[in-house]
Amino acid sequence: MSDTDPTYRRYSDGDNEPYDWNSDVINQGESYLCPTYIQRTPPCQNACPSGHDIRGWLSIVRGLDKPQADKPWQQYAFERMTQANPFPSIMGRVCPAPCQGGCNRNSLDGFVGINSIEQYIGDWARENNLAFDKPEAESGKRVAIIGGGPAGLAAALFLRRLGHNSTIFEAHDALGGQMVFGIPGYRIPRDVLEDEIQRILDLGGIEVQLNTRVGDNVKVETLEHDYDAIFWSVGTVIGKLLRVEGGEAPNCIDGMTFLRSFNDGSLKYLDGRILVIGGGDTAMDVAAVAKRIGEVAELDHPERPEAVFDGSGSQPEDRAALRTDSDCWLVYRRPIEKAPCTKHELEACITEGVEIHDSLAPLEVILDEQGRASALKVQPVDWSSGKMEPNGEPFEIECALIVAATGQTGDYDGIDGIANEWNQIDADRTMQVKGKQGHFVAGDAIDPHLLTTAIGQASVAVQGIDKYLSGVSLDDRPKVEGHHFDLLQELDEKSLSPDEYNHGSTWGTSSAKWSVHNFENRAEADVINTNALYTGHFDYEKVNAREEIDINVSNVLGSMIERFNGLTQDSAVSEAKRCMSCGFCFECDNCVIYCPQDAVTRVKKDERVMGRYVETDYAKCVGCHICKEVCPTGYIEMGLGQY
Ligand code: SF4
Ligand code: SF4
Known part of the structure; x- marks a missing residue:
C-alpha cells in the first residue's frame, strides 16, 4: 500500500444502496437543555500506566496551549510530560506505548505517534540542558528507597517535589535497574540514560548508596528506625x-x-x-x-x-x-x-x-x-x-x-516479612505494602510489567507516602488514575483564577466571578471513547513516522546503533496535530459557526485558556443540541438544566 492510501474508509465495498438520510439530518429543535463543557480522560491517557496528560502535552506541541512569556514550547511540554514520568527520552525509545493502542485515532487512520513525540521532547530537553524545578519548601522528612531502578528514581523525584529527602540503597554499582542491566544500549543509549538520571539527582536532597544491599549491608529494622517511610523498588533481579x-x-x-x-x-x-x-x-x-x-x-x-x-x-x-x-x-x-x-x-x-x-x-x-x-x-x-x-x-x-x-523473580534473601510465597510484594490500591504501615512499593516487585508501570505506581505510592508523613489517612484512589489536566491550575498560571467566594447570597450566578461556569471535570471518573466524538470532522492524515535505520541480516553483526532516528521539529508538530483532543476543546470553532442562534461565542481573548475557549449565552440558547453534534472532541454535553 502506498503511504498516501487512506487506511480509514467511511464506506465498505457494496455500500451502494441509497440511504434515507432524513432521519439523521440534524434539525434545529428546542429543549430545556443547554450545553455544558465536560472534561473527560482520553483513552491514550487511561491506557498509559504513568497516567501522562498526553492530550495536554500534544496540545502544547501543536501550538494550542502556549507557554507564558518567552519560555520555549518544548520546555513547556517537557514540564507537563515529566509531571508523570521523568524519562521522556527513554520512554520515547523503548516504551511499547500502550497509549497508542488505546488511541481513538485507531478507528480512523491509525494512532497518533505519541512516543515518537515524547522522544522528540525528551531529546530536546537533553540538548538544552533542562533541569527540574527545586521544591519550594522542605518537609524535613526522609524516605528510604530500596532499589535505584525506574520506580526508585521516579519516586526520588516525586518525593523531592513535595520537599521530602530520600536515600536510594542500590545493590549494584550503578543506578538504573532494568534500564542499565537489562535493556541493551542500542535501545537505550547510555548517555541518554545517564543524563535523565543525573537530572533527577541534580535536584539535591537525594543521597545514593551504591553496592548496598538491604538485607546484607543494611537491615530493614535500621531503616525503619532512621527513616520516616520506606519505599520498596527492588524489582526482580533473578531470572x-x-x-x-x-x-x-x-x-x-x-x-x-x-x-x-x-x-x-x-x-x-x-x-x-x-x-x-x-x-x-x-x-x-x-x-x-x-x-x-x-x-x-x-x-x-x-x-x-x-x-x-x-x-x-x-x-x-x-x-x-x-x-x-x-x-x-x-x-x-x-x-x-x-x-x-x-x-x-x-x-x-x-x-x-x-x-x-x-x-x-x-x-x-x-x-x-x-x-x-x-x-x-x-x-x-x-x-x-x-x-x-x-x-x-x-x-x-x-x-x-x-x-x-x-x-524472573525478586531477591529477598535476608529480608523477612515483606515478600509473599511467590517472592512478590502485595500492595493495596495506594501502593502501601499490605499489613506494613509506612512501607510502600512499586514496580516489578509487585508483578513484572513495563517501565512505565513502575513509574506510574511510584507516583501513586509517593502520594500515599506524602499523606502518611502528614498523618492524613490514605484515601481510596480515583476510578481513573492519572496526571489530569487541571483547569484551575491553568487559570492560575495565566493569572485568571476565579475570585474568592464571599459566602454571601448571590442573585443570578452566570456573571459571578467566583466559579468556573458550566464546566465539569469528570477526568477521574470517565474515559471518552470514539463513539462520543464527531469523527467526520477529521480528514485522513498521513502518519509522521520515525525514520527506520536499515539493520538487517547482512549488517546486524557488530551493530550497536539505534534502530530509528527521532522526529524533526516539523514532523513532531505535524504528528501532534493528528491528535483529536478527545474529551477536551481544541478550538475548532464548529460550535460557534453552526449555532443557529449565535448563542455560542468565543471567550474574550485575554480571558481564554485551554478549555475556556467558547461560552454560551443561555438567554439565546434554545437547546437545539447542534453544537454538541458538531463538536469533534465530545467536549459538549447537553446537560445544563438537567443536572
Ligand atoms: S486522538 Fe489524541 S487525545 Fe484522542 S486518544 Fe489519540 S492521542 Fe489521545
Ligand atoms: S466544537 Fe470545537 S470549539 Fe466548540 S467546544 Fe467542541 S472542540 Fe471546542
Whole structure:
C-alpha cells in the first residue's frame, strides 16, 4: 500500500444502496437543555500506566496551549510530560506505548505517534540542558528507597517535589535497574540514560548508596528506625532457569544473566547456536543481542559464555575481531502471534535474522559427556483446541547455549516479612505494602510489567507516602488514575483564577466571578471513547513516522546503533496535530459557526485558556443540541438544566 492510501474508509465495498438520510439530518429543535463543557480522560491517557496528560502535552506541541512569556514550547511540554514520568527520552525509545493502542485515532487512520513525540521532547530537553524545578519548601522528612531502578528514581523525584529527602540503597554499582542491566544500549543509549538520571539527582536532597544491599549491608529494622517511610523498588533481579530435566547445565542460563553480562561488557561473543526460550521483550532483547555479538568458533572453556557468566573465565577484546554471524533460534511454546513481546521488536528480530520456531514445548535438555547442554528436546504442540496438545513426534535441536527468558523473580534473601510465597510484594490500591504501615512499593516487585508501570505506581505510592508523613489517612484512589489536566491550575498560571467566594447570597450566578461556569471535570471518573466524538470532522492524515535505520541480516553483526532516528521539529508538530483532543476543546470553532442562534461565542481573548475557549449565552440558547453534534472532541454535553 502506498503511504498516501487512506487506511480509514467511511464506506465498505457494496455500500451502494441509497440511504434515507432524513432521519439523521440534524434539525434545529428546542429543549430545556443547554450545553455544558465536560472534561473527560482520553483513552491514550487511561491506557498509559504513568497516567501522562498526553492530550495536554500534544496540545502544547501543536501550538494550542502556549507557554507564558518567552519560555520555549518544548520546555513547556517537557514540564507537563515529566509531571508523570521523568524519562521522556527513554520512554520515547523503548516504551511499547500502550497509549497508542488505546488511541481513538485507531478507528480512523491509525494512532497518533505519541512516543515518537515524547522522544522528540525528551531529546530536546537533553540538548538544552533542562533541569527540574527545586521544591519550594522542605518537609524535613526522609524516605528510604530500596532499589535505584525506574520506580526508585521516579519516586526520588516525586518525593523531592513535595520537599521530602530520600536515600536510594542500590545493590549494584550503578543506578538504573532494568534500564542499565537489562535493556541493551542500542535501545537505550547510555548517555541518554545517564543524563535523565543525573537530572533527577541534580535536584539535591537525594543521597545514593551504591553496592548496598538491604538485607546484607543494611537491615530493614535500621531503616525503619532512621527513616520516616520506606519505599520498596527492588524489582526482580533473578531470572528463572528452564524448568525441565537438564535445565541446570552450565550452558543453560537465564535471560537476566545473559543481558547483564552483555551490558557490563563481559560477554562479547557466543560459541555456536543459541536457543532463546520465551516470547516476551526480554527474549527479543537476548535474541537481538545474540545477532549483534555473533560467534567465534571452537572456544575453549575460559572463553565460553558460561565461563563469563559464572566469572571463571573471560573473553579477550581482540578475539571479537574473529566474530561471524550467530545462529540464533527463538523457541516459543505458543504460536508466535500470541507472544507478549512488543510487535516491532519481534519484527526487528526477524529482519535481523533470528529464526522463529514456535509451538514447540521444551521437554528436556540433552547433556554431553561433560554435563553441558548439547541439544534441547522439544515437543511440537497444537493450540487450536485452546489447550496445549502434542502435535507430532518430539525432536532434538542441537545448540551451544540455551537462554531461558521465561520469567524472573525478586531477591529477598535476608529480608523477612515483606515478600509473599511467590517472592512478590502485595500492595493495596495506594501502593502501601499490605499489613506494613509506612512501607510502600512499586514496580516489578509487585508483578513484572513495563517501565512505565513502575513509574506510574511510584507516583501513586509517593502520594500515599506524602499523606502518611502528614498523618492524613490514605484515601481510596480515583476510578481513573492519572496526571489530569487541571483547569484551575491553568487559570492560575495565566493569572485568571476565579475570585474568592464571599459566602454571601448571590442573585443570578452566570456573571459571578467566583466559579468556573458550566464546566465539569469528570477526568477521574470517565474515559471518552470514539463513539462520543464527531469523527467526520477529521480528514485522513498521513502518519509522521520515525525514520527506520536499515539493520538487517547482512549488517546486524557488530551493530550497536539505534534502530530509528527521532522526529524533526516539523514532523513532531505535524504528528501532534493528528491528535483529536478527545474529551477536551481544541478550538475548532464548529460550535460557534453552526449555532443557529449565535448563542455560542468565543471567550474574550485575554480571558481564554485551554478549555475556556467558547461560552454560551443561555438567554439565546434554545437547546437545539447542534453544537454538541458538531463538536469533534465530545467536549459538549447537553446537560445544563438537567443536572
Ligand atoms: S486522538 Fe489524541 S487525545 Fe484522542 S486518544 Fe489519540 S492521542 Fe489521545
Ligand atoms: S466544537 Fe470545537 S470549539 Fe466548540 S467546544 Fe467542541 S472542540 Fe471546542
